[in-house]
Amino acid sequence: MTEAESILARLSDIVGPSGVITGEELLGRSANWTRPTEPCAALALVRPRNTTETSAVMAACHAAGVAVVPRGGATGLVDGTLCAPDEITLSTERMTGIEPVDPLGMTVVVGTGATIESVQNAATESGLFFPLDLGARGSATIGGAISTNAGGLRVLRYGMMREMVLGLEAVLADGTVVSSMRPLIKNNTGLDLKQIFVGTEGTLGIVTRAVLRLRPEPAGYATALIACPGVDDGARVLRAAQSAFQGRVSSFEGLWPDFYQVMTAPGRATAPLSYDYPFYAIIEVECVPEESDRFLGLLEGLMGEGTILDAAVASSEEQRRGMWRIRDRVEHLNADRIERAFDVSVPLSKMDGYVRATLERLAAIPGCRAVVYGHIGDNNLHWNTTRLDPAGNAAIDAAIYAPLAELNGSVSAEHGIGLEKRGKLPLSRSPEEIGAMRLIKRALDPDNRLNPGKIF
Ligand SMILES: Cc1cc2nc3c(=O)[nH]c(=O)nc-3n(C[C@H](O)[C@H](O)[C@H](O)COP(=O)(O)OP(=O)(O)OC[C@H]3O[C@@H](n4cnc5c(N)ncnc54)[C@H](O)[C@@H]3O)c2cc1C
Incomplete structure (x- = not known):
């Protein structure tokens, strides 16, 4: 028996034969x-x-x-689940x-293979609300969301995944x-050990269960698509709404014209506003229906x-969903071959200058098409660009990433580092910070057997 056959037989004993997938099924x-067209390269996929x-x-x-x-829904965008x-x-x-929701404690215990959507549904059925939401909600798992500290569409009001994990x-x-x-x-009993596993991309442990914090279900939403002279004006709208509705703005999604x-190209989402504005945003506020006049009044005043x-x-609700389709259906970007995804953070006050300068730099790269959008209320921009040859891709990377260090930005707002952004980590972290991360990794995984090569 080879070493590979021997470990597969041992794993099959543990999880049962149907729990070990190899060969054609794995391919x-x-x-x-x-x-999507590249098969999983692992020796085996094991399903405890x-x-x-x-x-x-x-x-x-x-x-x-x-x-x-470790592998959840494999929707992560930085190759964190890639295997040798x-x-x-x-x-x-x-x-x-x-498990059954605790309606008084407003918590639920879940296996980490549960999808975000299934937990949202379980909370709703109990009259409560699980706020994490993102486009891949039907496939992305709670374990993946914990391990990448996922953000998504409601961070403004509820924070990132870290804020929703009480235990694990x-x-x-x-x-x-x-x-x-x-x-x-x-x-506050010593080190908050759960935080070691949040956002560390499966490099320190496999998260198997979690206690999640739920919230009261919002009584309703007021949602609008707005057009502004620029992102700075968008930011003013956001701040005005945050003070008018006292922290109940749950989303503020910036959409630049190309995005x-x-x-909203033919056959896709309907465009409620014409195409000649410099900047668009979807703003959503949690409020009771009686407050919708106040929302309208705020927009009219601005x-x-x-x-x-x-x-x-x-x-x-149909119109609200229609607006969110403009933001959510990012598969259209792949269909149009604007498929290289970037996820960066920039302070809001510096976003306008950064986007303008970066669009100019990208336009100067032959064959490069680029769109930009994002959770701008959380400082988070997503770029999508065409995939070029290695030299062209390197030029795109430089255009997007190089200015970030000076702006106090981040090369990864919410997607993590994985394999894809390993070389970019020093743009956002000091040698001492990276050294401390390596110390923790060595303490918990001295032989480097857990998701090796990711992050560092
Ligand atoms: C259309 C689309 C929209 C998206 N929108 C957003 C968004 O708005 N905000 C956002 O933050 N992300 C977004 N993402 C990225 C992605 O969906 C999230 O990062 C998601 O949380 C990953 O979940 P997953 O189960 O697919 O994880 P995977 O891709 O399977 O894994 C991600 C990482 O976590 C590790 N991991 C997975 N499960 C575990 C576990 N149980 N224990 C330890 N490590 C584990 C993996 O090894 C890998 O490093 C989007 C992705 C897509 C495709």
């Missing part, structure tokens, strides 16, 4: 969302059913010296259980289970000042 799985099996899988791989790559042929990929797809259970590289499943908002045009040039207000 039928794609590497990840951004590489619970923490105990995950611990046994990790212990067996540790003993055999085999590296393990001698590595095992550990999928959470059989850990999808959602994780398995370390050697199989040790660290269980911190307390459903407490306050718990708006792609998303129109009177020239801060808003035009606006369309959703008057039904």
